[in-house]
Each structure stands twice: as structure tokens, then as C-alpha cells.
Amino acid sequence: MISCEAFRTRFHASTEDPSLLDHLRACDRCLDFAVDVDPDVLFRSLGGAELVPPGGVDAFVSDVMRQVRVRDAETAAAARHRVISWPRRLAIAATIAAGLTGTLLTYRANAPTVAPQPIARIAHASAPVAAKALVTKPVVETYDSQNATIVEVPGESSDDVKVVMIFDENLPADL
Amino acid sequence: MSAELHVMMPTTPSVEPDDRQLVQTIREGDADAFELLVRRKTSKVYALCYRIIGNGEDAKDIAQLVFIKLWENLEKYDASYAFDTWLYRMVTNVAIDFMRNRQSRENAVNSNLRLVKTAADAEQTVVVQRKEVEHVFNDISDVLSPKQKTIFVMNQMDDLPSAEIAKILGCRESTVRNHLFNARKLMQQQLQKRYPEYAQLWRER
Ligand SMILES: [Zn+2]
Numbered sequence: 001m002i003s004c005e006a007f008r009t010r011f012h013a014s015t016e017d018p019s020l021l022d023h024l025r026a027c028d029r030c031l032d033f034a035v036d037v038d039p040d041v042l043f044r045s046l047g048g049a050e051l052v053p054p055g056g057v058d059a060f061v062s063d064v065m066r067q068v069r070v071r072d073a074e075t076a077a078a079a080r081h082r083v084i085s086w087p088r089r090l091a092i093a094a095t096i097a098a099g100l101t102g103t104l105l106t107y108r109a110n111a112p113t114v115a116p117q118p119i120a121r122i123a124h125a126s127a128p129v130a131a132k133a134l135v136t137k138p139v140v141e142t143y144d145s146q147n148a149t150i151v152e153v154p155g156e157s158s159d160d161v162k163v164v165m166i167f168d169e170n171l172p173a174d175l
Numbered sequence: 176m177s178a179e180l181h182v183m184m185p186t187t188p189s190v191e192p193d194d195r196q197l198v199q200t201i202r203e204g205d206a207d208a209f210e211l212l213v214r215r216k217t218s219k220v221y222a223l224c225y226r227i228i229g230n231g232e233d234a235k236d237i238a239q240l241v242f243i244k245l246w247e248n249l250e251k252y253d254a255s256y257a258f259d260t261w262l263y264r265m266v267t268n269v270a271i272d273f274m275r276n277r278q279s280r281e282n283a284v285n286s287n288l289r290l291v292k293t294a295a296d297a298e299q300t301v302v303v304q305r306k307e308v309e310h311v312f313n314d315i316s317d318v319l320s321p322k323q324k325t326i327f328v329m330n331q332m333d334d335l336p337s338a339e340i341a342k343i344l345g346c347r348e349s350t351v352r353n354h355l356f357n358a359r360k361l362m363q364q365q366l367q368k369r370y371p372e373y374a375q376l377w378r379e380r
Pocket residue numbers: 003004005007023027028029030
């Protein structure tokens with residue numbers, strides 16, 4: 001910083017000389033003199049100095065970095081919530097598949113077994129059983145989604161029950 | 176021998192990366208570079224917030240908010256512009272918002288409660304002291320709109336010319352000059368009412 005003597009010699013109204021402005025803002029002894037020469041520097045005298053926030057720069061910077069990390073963690077958590085992970089999707093799909101299989105097995109176990117009958121009687125007596133099998137509804141009748149991947153598990157014959165696996169990130173976990 | 180070798184080794188002075196380089200490093204995922212940037216800009220940002228807001232604790236909170244917004248929006252920075260211009264724009268936006276909210280809360284509560292000095296005081300000889308000037312400024316600048324005050328602070332205390340302020344605020348230079356003119360006029364009126372001895376000193380140009 002320039003000396004008070006140099007400042008007082010060189011200072012003039014409307015100066016933009018950085019060395020003079022630096023002195024003006026740092027030296028209390030010359031403030032009165034400067035305002036007398038150029039009243040307009042009254043409030044200019046307040047600026048320039050690099051101020052330190054309460055608590056100091058180190059504490060300020062650590063506070064900022066901590067808040068940044070918290071925000072990043074919150075953003076990451078929100079993103080995880082939106083996108084269900086693949087293992088979780090598979091778990092949901094497996095649960096549905098197990099549910100479907102279980103339901104169908106239960107149905108088959110409870111279905112009346114038809115004893116061998118003479119051909120002439122089968123045509124007559126088995127009609128209600130066949131009708132009952134036709135009216136059985138699947139657990140999931142329709143599934144309408146833009147995002148779902150539906151995989152049909154192939155059966156051994158056309159009589160086998162159809163098992164499908166639904167992969168959908170929008171599927172509620174408690175289905 | 177080793178001393179001789181040491182002398183002959185070319186010394187590569189460690190060059191501090193400039194603001195643009197730092198931003199690039201941060202964008203590549205280096206959080207340490209962001210810490211360095213915050214450290215580099217803390218005093219400037221805090222000082223500007225403090226001058227606009229006039230209260231250390233609030234200025235600190237606002238300055239921290241500025242840096243968090245900086246972190247969140249760093250992708251939007253266009254490196255063809257000076258980094259400080261972009262940073263100052265962020266500071267002024269956040270500080271002006273804060274001031275507007277505070278003004279709407281405090282409006283009409285404090286403005287008439289301050290001590291109004293008598294005309295006789297104007298005859299007193301004033302020995303200008305920095306603390307007192309700061310107090311007077313905080314007191315009378317309340318009459319300015321947040322934008323007027325921000326422009327006045329940047330021009331008078333940060334020595335920014337009106338063209339640079341216009342770039343920061345994204346407005347015309349004539350708008351900045353109008354705000355400066357009106358700010359001076361309003362402050363002069365307040366000085367005459369409340370601090371006549373300073374009104375004598377700080378004449379309207
Ligand atoms: Zn001095």
C-alpha cells in the first residue's frame with residue numbers, strides 16, 4: 001500500500017487509480033482528508049476490502065461443502081427412489097410368478113377328478129367339468145403398461161397352465 | 176553432488192488454475208476443485224452480499240446459498256463469458272430476492288422510527304470515521320429498492336463501471352445509469368432528513 005504522504009499528494013477528485021482507492025479504503029487517518037478533497041468518495045471508502053464472513057473463511061468453506069454433500073446425497077436418494085433396481089424388479093417378477101403358479105396348482109388340486117368312464121357316458125357326463133375349466137379366470141386378466149416386459153413361460157403341452165412374468169418398474173411392490 | 180543436481184533441476188513453478196480451468200475440472204467430477212473455487216471467491220462474494228444486505232449473519236447465509244446454487248448450476252456456465260460476471264449475476268439475483276422478501280416483511284415498520292436530527296446539527300464539523308459512514312450508509316440505503324442498492328454497491332464499492340453492471344444484470348447500460356442517478360437522489364434526500372451534516376458533505380453531483 002502506498003504511504004499516507006504519497007496518497008495525500010496524488011489524491012484528486014474522481015480518481016480511479018486503484019492504488020489510491022486501496023489506500024482510501026484501508027487508511028482511517030486519510031479518510032477525512034479524502035472526503036474533504038472529493039465528497040463523492042464518502043461511500044466509496046466502504047468498499048474494496050475483502051471481508052471475512054463471521055466464523056472465518058475455513059468454517060464458511062466447510063459449511064458450504066457439507067451442504068453440497070447433503071444436497072448431492074438427497075438428489076442421489078431421490079433418483080434411487082425413482083428407478084427401482086434390477087434385483088428388486090426380478091424379486092417382484094418372481095413373486096408374481098410364484099403367486100400365479102401357486103394359485104393354479106391350488107386350483108388343480110381342488111378340481112374334481114373324473115374317474116374313467118365308458119366312452120358313451122363321458123361325452124354326456126364330462127360336459128359340465130369342461131365348462132367349469134373354461135370359465136376359470138387367470139389371476140391377472142389384462143396388464144396394460146408402456147414399460148412392462150412380459151415373458152411367457154413355455155408349457156410342455158397346450159393343456160398346461162400359462163405362466164407369465166411381468167417386469168415393470170411401475171409395478172407396486174405390494175401386488 | 177546432490178546440491179549441484181538440485182540447482183540444475185529445472186524448477187516448475189506450481190501454476191494455480193484460473194477460474195475457467197477450475198470449472199472444467201469440477202465438471203469432470205473433482206469436488207476438491209470446487210472447494211478451491213469456493214475458497215478463492217468467498218471474500219469477494221461475502222463482501223458484496225454484506226454491502227447489499229448490511230448484516231453479517233444474513234450475508235453469510237446468502238453467500239453460502241450462492242455457492243450451493245453455483246454447484247447446482249455449474250453445467251450452465253458458458254466459458255466464453257468471464258466467470259466473475261456469471262458469479263456476480265448469481266450473487267445479485269440471490270441477494271435481490273432476499274432483500275425483496277425482507278423489505279416486504281419489514282415494510283412500514285422501521286422507516287419512521289429512526290432518530291431524525293435537527294437542522295442545527297448540519298452546522299457541526301464532521302470528522303469522518305469509517306464505522307460511522309458504514310452506519311449511515313446502512314441506515315439511509317434502506318430507502319433504495321434492492322436493485323438500486325445492488326447497482327449502487329457494485330458501482331461505488333466494487334468500482335464496476337455501468338457497462339459491466341449492465342452485463343451482470345442483463346440490462347441496458349442506460350438502465351444502470353438511471354438506477355444510479357435515482358439512488359443518489361434518494362440517498363441525498365435521506366441524508367438531509369436524517370444526517371444533515373453528511374448531506375453537506377456528500378453533495379449531489
Ligand atoms: Zn493514509
